[in-house]
Amino acid sequence: MTEIAATANRQPSTVNRQPSTVNCQPSTVNCQLGRSLIALGVTGGIGAYKAVEVCRGLQTRGHEVVAVMTRSAARFVGPVTFEAITRRPVITSQWKPGMNADIEHVAIADAIALLLVAPCTANVIGKFANGIADDFLSSLYLATKAPVLLAPAMNSNMLAHDAVQRNLQTLAARGVRFVDPGEGYLACGWIGKGRLAEPAAIVAAAELVLAPPDSVLRGRRVLVTAGPTYEDIDPVRYVGNRSSGRMGCALAAEARRRGAHVILIAGPTRVEPPAVDGLVRVRSAAEMHAAVMAEAPRADVVIMAAAVADYTPAEPSPRKIAKSEGPATLTLQRTRDILADLGRLPSRAASGVPILVGFAAETGDAAAKAREKRARKQVDLVVANDVSRAGAGFEVETNEVTIVGPDGDRTLPPQSKGQVAAAILDRIEPLVRERTAAPVRA
Ligand SMILES: Cc1cc2nc3c(=O)[nH]c(=O)nc-3n(C[C@H](O)[C@H](O)[C@H](O)COP(=O)(O)O)c2cc1C
Structure with missing residues (x-):
């Protein structure tokens, strides 16, 4: 079976303890x-x-x-x-x-x-x-x-x-x-x-x-995707990936904290989603594509944190495929590239809105691959993480990323996904200020 299910993975407790008295300064x-x-x-x-x-x-x-x-x-x-x-x-x-x-x-x-x-x-x-x-x-x-x-x-x-x-x-x-x-x-x-x-x-x-009252995101529509997608092989088997959805959920929570109107499109994640203004549940890359393309034209910012499958079984079977002796061959075909399709939205050419943020989960030289992805897909920011490192990427509560943007790269130290989300939104805010001079949409 090709199942790779998302599992909740607890972080080992750190040894970085607070002093034993409450420090009130x-x-x-x-x-x-x-x-x-x-x-x-x-x-x-x-x-x-x-x-x-x-x-x-x-x-x-x-x-x-x-x-x-x-x-x-x-x-x-x-x-x-x-x-x-x-x-x-x-x-x-x-x-x-x-x-x-x-x-x-x-x-x-x-x-x-x-x-x-x-x-x-x-x-x-x-x-x-x-x-x-x-x-x-x-x-x-x-x-x-x-x-x-x-x-x-x-x-x-x-x-x-x-x-x-x-x-x-x-x-x-x-x-x-x-x-x-x-x-x-x-x-x-x-x-x-x-x-x-x-x-x-x-x-x-x-x-x-606690939301900062002056956030430029207040009242803006922010669309966030989270989690993996599952591509069905037959009614009991699927091709999936190890994304837990934590990074996308942290981004949705942080955008909402800053007063944005947040729509979260979540793949099959076991992480409880944060309180948002709209939650859309999807399963496959095709469903994710449809949901994102339906919401994106109204969004000021789209953050694609979901790990969307690049390939899907070419001919999913409506019935469980019986096992046989010998090896099995599964033919996969490319899924539609959501980020690239977002880059081609007519409003992007006209006004640069929605602002697009992609993620590049790579194993080795993530920043270089992110730079290449940013140019090829015409997105504003690409958040690169090397998922082969301990404490970064899938299933863990921390992340270590490089944000690649129009003004160069910024590598952040390892920190909680909530803190990474805040840093990413700090980087998005100036772009929102530049491109959305108009008042917030109703
Ligand atoms: C089993 C049990 C459950 C209780 N649940 C509640 C409750 O849900 N809400 C409430 O206002 N009081 C509840 N009470 C009553 C409070 O515990 C009681 O008023 C107590 O004095 C509150 O103290 P505090 O407000 O200083 O914590 C409960 C009492 C018991 C014994």
Whole structure:
């Protein structure tokens, strides 16, 4: 069987640990590439276990997280879990010896770019609304000038109660933002509204709050492709590749964080796609071609991060091909070249829009091949990566790329795919500024 299925591949943990104290100086805790320190408040609801995934999601997008747990939260999930994930001490009390040399809640209040509370109990909503500061989290809320985002979660009757609704309105009037709870099965056995929003939606909402307000991508239409394609040989076999879809998903998430209207066209990837404005699922290179060509004329930017098959079986069989002794021969034919077809769009000749970004996954001398590909296919940027290197390319969470553009090559050090996505979009933004002087399309 020719199947090469995409598999989730965890990165080995790195040995690059944070110092054992929370360093609250904004200049040292804020990461590069506009990444931020986020205080993740975790409170005493059943959904507290989902905060672990929220924490991971924020980190994979390059944010630093300091976890602040209420006493009740620590009954639901162990602080050790957050300590190991964030690689920082978890704040569970304001009374720990050594914590107040620098009045910790004030120091953290100054350093954070966002206070996110997920899940947020009725109790904490009430405390925030009424200015009660009887623990670290509620003191932090009063002390910080950073934006505040709450993901409430509770039983439907609690949520509907006048007292809770009034507290929510008070907070909304004060500029606090919310990730609305969803409907569904609640831990108390009820079915109704009150369930904690999905971690991916909470992470996307946090990124929207943190989005740089002056991004030229705000309101622009960005089309991103992600993942592999599968070319069917017969109903049970296919030709595929090892792309996980992580790089495309990171690009879609980053473009959305910058305020773009993002359409993600995803091949059969097992990676959960980020929250986007439109998600189109495809399987084969032909389906990918059709979906991209249908969306591209309305796009300001097209980023082809998907690993689209170059060849497809010439005569896929409608029935499972029976095995026989001796070798088998599979005849493959070329698929349509999506990037080259995009390069020939009439609007490209007229205005250079959509701006086109391709990827070149090569084994050896990737940058030279990318330069050649850029010229041949008339695209604006080609992101080259040598997939034979450890920690780069398919299936891993990091990447090491060279961005080849009109003004030369730029090789980036190995970093997370979220950070690579930010660097690629930093390179796209000036092109958008040059070519799309017109206001954003409706
Ligand atoms: C099993 C269990 C589940 C709970 N789930 C929630 C919940 O989802 N939302 C909520 O507002 N309170 C929930 N509570 C009640 C809170 O734990 C309680 O109000 C607590 O005082 C909250 O403390 P905190 O807000 O400081 O974390 C739950 C309690 C228990 C025992």
